Amino acid sequence: MEVINEFFNMLKASHLYTLTQALILFVVGYFIAKALSSAMERIVSKKMTTHGVFLLKRTVFYTLLGLFVLSALKHIGIDLTILLGAAGIFTVAIGFASQTSASNLISGIFLMIERPFSIGDVIKVNDILGEVISIDLLSVKLRTFDNLFVRIPNESMIKSAVTTMTKYPIRRADLKLGIAYKEDIEKVRDLLLKIAEKNVICLEEPAPLFILTGFGSSSVDIQFSVWSRRENFLALKNEMYQNIKKTFDEQGIEIPFPHISLYAGSASKPFKVTMNESPRSTADVVSKEE
Numbered sequence: 561m562e563v564i565n566e567f568f569n570m571l572k573a574s575h576l577y578t579l580t581q582a583l584i585l586f587v588v589g590y591f592i593a594k595a596l597s598s599a600m601e602r603i604v605s606k607k608m609t610t611h612g613v614f615l616l617k618r619t620v621f622y623t624l625l626g627l628f629v630l631s632a633l634k635h636i637g638i639d640l641t642i643l644l645g646a647a648g649i650f651t652v653a654i655g656f657a658s659q660t661s662a663s664n665l666i667s668g669i670f671l672m673i674e675r676p677f678s679i680g681d682v683i684k685v686n687d688i689l690g691e692v693i694s695i696d697l698l699s700v701k702l703r704t705f706d707n708l709f710v711r712i713p714n715e716s717m718i719k720s721a722v723t724t725m726t727k728y729p730i731r732r733a734d735l736k737l738g739i740a741y742k743e744d745i746e747k748v749r750d751l752l753l754k755i756a757e758k759n760v761i762c763l764e765e766p767a768p769l770f771i772l773t774g775f776g777s778s779s780v781d782i783q784f785s786v787w788s789r790r791e792n793f794l795a796l797k798n799e800m801y802q803n804i805k806k807t808f809d810e811q812g813i814e815i816p817f818p819h820i821s822l823y824a825g826s827a828s829k830p831f832k833v834t835m836n837e838s839p840r841s842t843a844d845v846v847s848k849e850e
Contacts, residue, residue: 582632589628597621615672615697667714668697677724684723685712730763732787733797737804738779740814745772745780748813752784755803761796763787778816 597620605613672695677683681692683702688710690702700717702710725731739748749770756768769785784804788796808815 585632586628589625589631593621593624593628596624664698664714667718668695668699670718671695671700671714676722677727681727682725684725685717685720688712689725726790729790730766730787731790731793732766732785733793733800735784735786735797735800735804737782737784738776738815739782739808740816741775741780743780743813747811748782751807751811751813752804755800755807756784756786759786759796759799759803761788761792761799763789778818 597617600620601613601617604616677692679692679695682690683692685702688702688704690704690708690710692700693703694701697714699711699713702712704710739745752770753768756762762768763786766787768787769783771783771785773781773783775781784800786796786800805815807813
């Protein structure tokens with residue numbers, strides 16, 4: 561028994577004992593941070609998006625783990641004031657060098673609070689249309705429909721108009737048409753309504769909308785709007801245009817378009833250009849007669 565006590569006394573007198581305590585403190589802190597972050601995930605999982613929950617979990621975990629690491633370093637005997645002072649100077653230097661990153665970070669926090677879209681949504685930012693595959697603290701990643709990867713900084717997301725295409729369960733397809741001036745507008749309206757009625761993916765409510773938008777240079781311009789489920793939007797638009805073209809051809813309804821005629825080679829005759837002699841002045845005529 562005395563031998564064991566002497567061993568522990570010798571161990572306490574050495575740095576190995578202090579290092580062992582610091583290591584135990586770090587390990588315990590790791591498991592505590594992991595348990596608390598998992599508990600936080602379960603609490604907020606129904607109130608936040610999946611990506612927001614993930615970021616909150618990581619933030620809680622690394623914050624708690626960092627506190628335990630600082631405690632372990634202090635237990636070893638490292639002066640934290642010097643360490644924190646050096647970290648402060650380093651942070652200031654990094655801050656001046658990465659103002660854009662800081663702006664993106666703050667913008668990312670605002671995006672997570674506001675939640676204008678989620679992972680899996682289809683959004684349009686300026687001229688970029690794609691599916692959201694990641695929402696990070698610095699940027700939003702999109703996959704376009706031609707399978708391109710696009711990274712948009714969060715600062716640009718905050719400053720730009722963002723359209724969420726999949727926010728609501730139904731969408732409206734606006735079909736732009738033009739008919740000849742000689743056509744009966746009421747007949748065209750009835751035909752379009754019948755085409756929409758026969759289409760199984762066209763919703764009855766909201767009802768289709770027929771709008772006479774104006775008189776063009778060669779056509780009467782029409783907008784015919786129909787509604788569908790969000791996932792059927794492109795299919796409805798494609799089917800409606802095909803059925804409209806087929807029906808108009810069967811009913812003899814003209815869809816006008818601009819005509820340009822070009823002639824070249826033997827099919828065109830050049831204009832004949834001749835130079836007439838300028839009439840002589842009265843003085844010349846008088847001098848000749850004299």
